[in-house]
Amino acid sequence: MCAFFIAFVLLPHIVNDASNTFNPVLFGIILFIGGMRFTARIFHEIHQPAPGMHYLHIPASRLEKYLFNGLLTLILYPAICILLYYGGVYFGNLLEPIIPSFFNYQIIDISTLIPGIYVKKIASQYVIMHSIFFLGSLSFKKHPTTKTFLSIITFAIGAGIIQAILTRMLWANVDGHSMDLLNNKVRQLIISWPRIEPYLNSVLSGVIVLFFWAVSYLKLKEKQV
Numbered sequence: 719m720c721a722f723f724i725a726f727v728l729l730p731h732i733v734n735d736a737s738n739t740f741n742p743v744l745f746g747i748i749l750f751i752g753g754m755r756f757t758a759r760i761f762h763e764i765h766q767p768a769p770g771m772h773y774l775h776i777p778a779s780r781l782e783k784y785l786f787n788g789l790l791t792l793i794l795y796p797a798i799c800i801l802l803y804y805g806g807v808y809f810g811n812l813l814e815p816i817i818p819s820f821f822n823y824q825i826i827d828i829s830t831l832i833p834g835i836y837v838k839k840i841a842s843q844y845v846i847m848h849s850i851f852f853l854g855s856l857s858f859k860k861h862p863t864t865k866t867f868l869s870i871i872t873f874a875i876g877a878g879i880i881q882a883i884l885t886r887m888l889w890a891n892v893d894g895h896s897m898d899l900l901n902n903k904v905r906q907l908i909i910s911w912p913r914i915e916p917y918l919n920s921v922l923s924g925v926i927v928l929f930f931w932a933v934s935y936l937k938l939k940e941k942q943v
Contacts, residue, residue: 719802722748726806727813730831731823741807741826742836749799753844757791757851758862764941765859780939788931792848796841804828846923849930856937 725748730741763769776783807826817823854866 719798722752722799723802723806723809726803727810730807730826731810731814731817742832742840745799745803745832746836746840749796749840749844750847752799753791753795754847754851754866755863756795757848758854758858758866760787760791760852761855761938762862764856764938770941780935784935784938788852791852792845796844804831807831842923845927849927849934853930853934853937856934856941 725744729744733740763773773783778786808828811825811828814823814825850870851863851866854862854869858865
């Protein structure tokens with residue numbers, strides 16, 4: 719938290735020339751790096767025999783422990799990051815008179831820090847990544863952050879290979895008439911895509927999040943049984 723606060727005090731003011739894009743990106747980077755690290759280790763004590771036995775015997779239901787750790791990483795941590803972000807930038811404004819001029823240190827308008835459209839986008843992405851790393855906290859005994867990140871990369875590469883193979887198989891069996899039909903379908907999809915994309919993304923994101931949360935809860939239940 720102290721490192722985050724210092725970063726928010728100094729960096730937005732020093733790189734103020736790019737503040738419209740730099741400040742939200744800086745907040746997003748710190749939110750994701752810290753949040754995914756924190757989330758991936760939230761159930762770490764379960765994987766160690768002595769602390770695990772102590773944790774599993776705490777008089778609370780599986781659902782209570784699951785919800786508490788979920789809310790801690792999904793709501794409390796981002797809220798603290800937002801407070802540190804605005805507090806750090808505000809404190810940085812107060813330091814402006816004592817900063818040497820060669821730093822090009824400038825005052826930042828607090829009201830322009832995070833655009834509303836950016837908040838909605840980063841919130842949805844954070845929820846999806848949180849659900850994946852939440853499952854990683856229960857799946858990997860050692861180095862859960864690194865292993866979860868590598869699992870995401872491996873899955874993406876595997877999905878890309880399968881997609882490439884299926885695409886090649888499809889195009890190998892397409893004749894001239896079928897090609898015309900396919901082109902018409904593609905054009906229709908491109909025309910209608912801007913209207914259906916927001917709904918499709920919302921549904922797909924919701925399904926992904928619910929799936930990983932459900933699997934995480936089942937893995938926690940399995941460990942307690």
